Every structure is written in structure tokens, then in C-alpha cells.
Amino acid sequence: MYVVIEGIDTAGKSTQLDILKENHKEAIFTKEPGGTEIGLKLRAMALNGEAKSKVAEMFLFLADRAEHIEEVIKPNEYKIVISDRSVISGIAYASNMPIEIVTTLNLIATSNTLPSHVILLELSKEELTKRLEGKTNDSIESRGIDYLLDIQDRMKRTIKQLNLNYIFIDASLSIEEISKKIEDFING
Template identity: 45%
Template sequence: MYVALEGIDGVGKSTQIELLKRNFKEAIFCFEPGNTALGEKLREILLESRLQICKNAELLLFLADRAQHFEEVIKPNSHELIITDRSLISNLAYAKDFDMNFVLELNSFVLKGFLPHKCVFLEANEKLILQRFQGRNLDKIEQRGIGYFLELQNRFKEVLELLKTRFHLEFLIINADNEKEKIYNKIKEFIND
């Protein structure tokens, strides 16, 4: 089973992944972008470099990372429990200036049709987003501002509904403002269900 943890930056995905590692010791844990040698370089270009990257190039660089990640991490472990911090769901949400069906086709091409079976979406309100970003060294995407991230959350929900309708994706939306142990227990129950 392939499970994705999703949400905008700062909602606690990484924290939940660390908690899940305690309970799912046999699972393959991974993240996007940057989980391969190529991915590390692409992540640096996408999030940390001073290069100005046009929207088309940004989309294709994220897809290049996903293609390599699929070949090196997902495909060899496709019969295991895979828990990932981000997936094509993020790509469909963050590529909000593109037609969703077009981005889905590109992702289907690089993933050879292997999509997450379940998704946990951590949702944050404006106050929590501002709180999590305060005092943090923001990457290039995080610097786009609160309005951008609130818009992204709506796009995420559209993506989840599309994938549920087309591919029977099961998803769970959790308030990221809950206590981390409470969130963890909901996620654990959802994965085990």
C-alpha cells in the first residue's frame, strides 16, 4: 500500500512521519522532492538556489524528481507499505496555474499509473500557518506568502476529490491544529483500516 501525507508547508507532515516510524517499522519511508541523488540536486535548484525558474521549468523539474524517485524508491518497493511525505498530489496542487488534467497526465506518465492508495491531508488555518512560518528560514516557495498557501489548500481538496472519483483514492482530512499525538492516532488508524 502506498500512503501519502500531504498539506502545505509547515503543517506537521515531517513530525507525523517521525511518529509513524515508531509504529510502522517495516514500512518504506520517503519524501519528495529530494529522496534520490538526482532529487537532492533538483531540490536545491527548486527551493534554495537564486535561479529564476519559469513555471514550466519548475513543473518539469518536480516531475523529473518524481520520475527518478519512482524508479529508485517506489517501484522496487511497490509490494511494501510505503509512506511518503508528499507525492503527485502536491504536484497537482502546487501546479495550480496549469490544467489539472494535463498535470495528472504528466504524473501518470512518470509514475506509470502507480498512484497513492490513501492520502492523509493536514489542513491548517491562517493563524496556524503564520505561527509555523514565524522565525523560520523560508525557502523560495514558502516566500510566496499566506494568500498563496490558503489558495493551495483549496486546490489540494479539488485534487483529492478528483483522485477519489477517478482512481478511488481514500483520503482523510485532519485539522493540523490538533495535538500531534491525536493526529498520529488518527493517521495510524486510517492506515491500518
């Protein structure tokens, strides 16, 4: 089982991943970008804004994704792997290019290895505004609320376009309600 938790920044992925770590001690936990040694370097470069070109930034993430699939996902195909982000984010965040081209490049990078279960934590504009007010934003978050909401919309479109097994969860629900929905989905 290859489970991914998706959502724009501040949606609550980290909180839910912490709960999943408690409930699924047998699972392999990973993240994109940065789930491998080379991935950590690529993640730092991308999030620090080292790539001046959006295309270069996308290729940093594609390189990370290809390495992640080979080093983490494929060797553990008979275990439960739970990932913070995946190909879905890769496609959604490359918003400067047509979604069809980005999808093709990501399917090449992943060797068509796709998640079996996708959880998307969704934020309304009001909730996102509230959550971003109290924190220092990285180079991606500082692009603004409308940018992040567009990314969230691209995530939803990508999940549907790839015909993945998914659940969309309102991220403004209580932590416990979200956790229960996730467990029901994984165990269902």
C-alpha cells in the same frame, strides 16, 4: 501499501513522519522531491529558485517524480512505503497551469502509480499565519499565506479528482490526536 502524507509547509508532516518511523520500523520511508540521488539535486535546484520559469520548475519536479516512482515505489510495491509528499503536491504546486494539464503530466510521470492512502494535514489561515511568523521561509513559503492556502485547496481538489482513499486532518489538533487518526486510517 503506498501511504503519503501531504500538507502545505508547517502543517506538521515531519513530526508525524517521525512518529510513523517509530511505529512502522518495517516500512520504507521516502520523500518527494528528493527521494533519489537525482531527486536531491532537482529538489535543491527547485527550492533554491534556480529555475526562473514556473514551467521549468514544474518539469524539475516531474523528473524527480518519475525517477522516484521507478527507483523507490515500484520496487517496493509489496511493502509499506510511506512518503513525505507525492503526485498530489506536484499537481497542487504547479498552480500556474490548468489542473487538468498538470494532472495529465503527473500521471505520465508516475506511470499512473498512485497512493493507496492519502493523509492531508490541513491548516486554517490563522494557524498558518501563526506558524509562519516564527521561521525563515524558503522560496515557496515566501510566496505568501494566500498562495499556500490556494495550494492546500488544490491538494484537496486533486485528491478528490483522482478518487483516492484519503483522510483530511485538522493540523491544529494535538500531535497525539493527529497521530492516532493517522494510525487508525492506515490500519483501518
